[in-house]
Amino acid sequence: MGYPLQTFEELKLDESATPLLAEFTDAIGEEYVLSKDEDKVPYLTDWGKRFKGNALAVLRPKNTSEVAALIKICKHHRVPIVPQGGNTGLCGGATPDASGRAVVICLRRLNQIKALDLENATITVGAGAVLKHVQEAAVLKNRLFPLSLAAEGSCTIGGNLATNAGGVQVLRYGNMRDLTLGLEVVTANGEIWNGLRGLRKDNTGYSLKDLFIGSEGTLGIITAATLKVFPLPRTKLTVLVKVTDVASSIALLQQVQKVCSADLTAFELISNRAIELVSDRFVLAQQLLQDQSDWLVLIELSSMDSEDKVRLDLQNLLMDAMDSKLVLDGIVADSIQQSKAMWGIRETIPEAQLQLGNVIKHDISLPISELSDFIQTTNARLKESWPDIEIIVFGHVGDGNLHYNIVGINLEVSTLLENRRSQINQLVHDQVYLHNGSFSAEHGIGQAKVTELTERKSSVEMALMRAIKKGLDPLCIMNPNKVILRDPD
Numbered sequence: 001m002g003y004p005l006q007t008f009e010e011l012k013l014d015e016s017a018t019p020l021l022a023e024f025t026d027a028i029g030e031e032y033v034l035s036k037d038e039d040k041v042p043y044l045t046d047w048g049k050r051f052k053g054n055a056l057a058v059l060r061p062k063n064t065s066e067v068a069a070l071i072k073i074c075k076h077h078r079v080p081i082v083p084q085g086g087n088t089g090l091c092g093g094a095t096p097d098a099s100g101r102a103v104v105i106c107l108r109r110l111n112q113i114k115a116l117d118l119e120n121a122t123i124t125v126g127a128g129a130v131l132k133h134v135q136e137a138a139v140l141k142n143r144l145f146p147l148s149l150a151a152e153g154s155c156t157i158g159g160n161l162a163t164n165a166g167g168v169q170v171l172r173y174g175n176m177r178d179l180t181l182g183l184e185v186v187t188a189n190g191e192i193w194n195g196l197r198g199l200r201k202d203n204t205g206y207s208l209k210d211l212f213i214g215s216e217g218t219l220g221i222i223t224a225a226t227l228k229v230f231p232l233p234r235t236k237l238t239v240l241v242k243v244t245d246v247a248s249s250i251a252l253l254q255q256v257q258k259v260c261s262a263d264l265t266a267f268e269l270i271s272n273r274a275i276e277l278v279s280d281r282f283v284l285a286q287q288l289l290q291d292q293s294d295w296l297v298l299i300e301l302s303s304m305d306s307e308d309k310v311r312l313d314l315q316n317l318l319m320d321a322m323d324s325k326l327v328l329d330g331i332v333a334d335s336i337q338q339s340k341a342m343w344g345i346r347e348t349i350p351e352a353q354l355q356l357g358n359v360i361k362h363d364i365s366l367p368i369s370e371l372s373d374f375i376q377t378t379n380a381r382l383k384e385s386w387p388d389i390e391i392i393v394f395g396h397v398g399d400g401n402l403h404y405n406i407v408g409i410n411l412e413v414s415t416l417l418e419n420r421r422s423q424i425n426q427l428v429h430d431q432v433y434l435h436n437g438s439f440s441a442e443h444g445i446g447q448a449k450v451t452e453l454t455e456r457k458s459s460v461e462m463a464l465m466r467a468i469k470k471g472l473d474p475l476c477i478m479n480p481n482k483v484i485l486r487d488p489d
């Protein structure tokens with residue numbers, strides 16, 4: 001069941017677009033109202049090129065007041081709004097539908113680093129700030145903003161918040177929700193809520209910021225955030241090891257956690273097939289493929305101890321793991337370049353996959369204890385039903401998060417894969433649920449998984465979510481049909 005709101009007719013613009021565009025122009029200036037097709041194009045397709053939409057205009061406000069003015073105009077005319085940051089989302093949340101009735105509000109001009117409070121260990125930034133720039137601003141003051149993911153050169157803090165992004169350091173520092181102390185939001189009413197508090201304790205009623213984090217632009221527009229920063233670690237060590245199988249990687253995770261405890265910042269599982277995808281770009285990847293092992297683990301330790309101590313502890317740990325046959329072989333990076341190459345291999349995989357044509361992606365999470373069984377069972381069932389597919393697995397296994405992706409054995413099969421998408425999704429997600437997992441770990445719902453959300457969540461959960469949506473966005477102008485389906489027109 002969808003979300004009961006106005007019918008399509010009621011929401012339809014009853015005037016031609018020209019006066020509306022003039023109102024937008026008055027609010028933010030002509031230069032920032034993009035209504036020509038060629039100007040709008042880059043904002044109308046998602047990163048993975050799976051979703052294409054259309055929009056009346058792309059609006060590029062420069063500050064919170066301009067965002068508020070735009071939302072008021074949209075509310076008055078009942079124009080749907082699609083918020084957009086870096087447009088790197090993987091579920092089509094930032095792509096408008098094909099009707100051409102929505103506006104995209106692009107937040108990238110709200111990119112200021114507003115304050116870095118060293119004593120309070122917080123950084124306050126505009127929602128359009130690019131994640132990498134926020135990391136760099138923190139490093140300039142000898143601090144770490146730990147959110148890190150392969151799209152960090154383009155994605156924005158607003159998008160990270162709206163999708164509750166995870167990435168490679170969740171194990172130690174948590175996801176975006178855990179890193180956030182305060183938000184500034186423009187509501188669907190066009191009102192500005194300044195909740196930019198830098199408080200670690202604040203039990204004054206409902207946690208409003210937590211409603212907006214992970215809401216994928218469906219409840220309001222995030223315009224700024226106050227985030228936690230941490231001391232920069234003194235030592236960083238990156239290691240690539242070959243493990244016997246997935247179960248060995250889980251046993252290794254436990255050993256590393258026992259010996260290195262909080263120093264463990266990343267623990268990424270990568271299948272050989274994923275390494276193959278990037279072997280033409282990294283010499284190291286070619287070397288890794290030469291030995292017999294289907295699985296690798298990329299480990300990162302960040303410590304306040306000296307490099308000598310961390311290296312020695314790690315070498316001892318790896319020797320023990322080799323003695324007990326968990327680890328077959330390993331390389332500890334001995335330079336920043338080598339560490340970068342190791343991370344380069346991991347972070348290039350999502351982009352390299354795009355060359356394979358159709359990829360059916362699953363961003364799933366499971367209890368860590370279920371991962372090995374899940375992979376074995378699901379791989380076997382998929383291959384039994386469709387022998388002409390391949391399974392590419394990589395992910396943040398330290399958080400129980402796998403990217404479990406299906407491609408054809410060749411481009412021809414990949415092209416035909418679209419016909420099997422729903423059956424493959426069903427099989428994989430049924431297995432996820434049998435193993436007590438979630439079908440969306442860190443990428444969100446967007447438009448890609450909106451139907452499945454309705455099918456998989458309990459009716460109580462869906463009713464609570466609809467009540468929140470209805471309470472905060474009664475006209476359903478905020479990113480309609482993302483996360484929660486509107487009733488058919």
Ligand SMILES: Cc1cc2nc3c(=O)[nH]c(=O)nc-3n(C[C@H](O)[C@H](O)[C@H](O)COP(=O)(O)OP(=O)(O)OC[C@H]3O[C@@H](n4cnc5c(N)ncnc54)[C@H](O)[C@@H]3O)c2cc1C
Pocket residue numbers: 047082083084085086087088089090092093094107127148149150151154155156157158159160161162163164165166167168216217218220221222223350351442443446479482
């Ligand atoms: C190569 C690659 C690797 C990735 N790796 C990871 C990973 O490891 N972990 C992970 O979690 N994600 C990952 N992602 C997904 C993506 O980068 C994240 O979801 C990111 O947080 C999106 O940020 P963005 O600014 O690009 O948001 P967009 O794509 O622009 O938008 C995403 C959603 O947020 C909404 N939104 C954007 N800005 C605002 C705002 N200011 N207020 C309200 N709503 C807003 C949009 O409407 C949309 O629903 C990866 C993507 C790529 C391409």
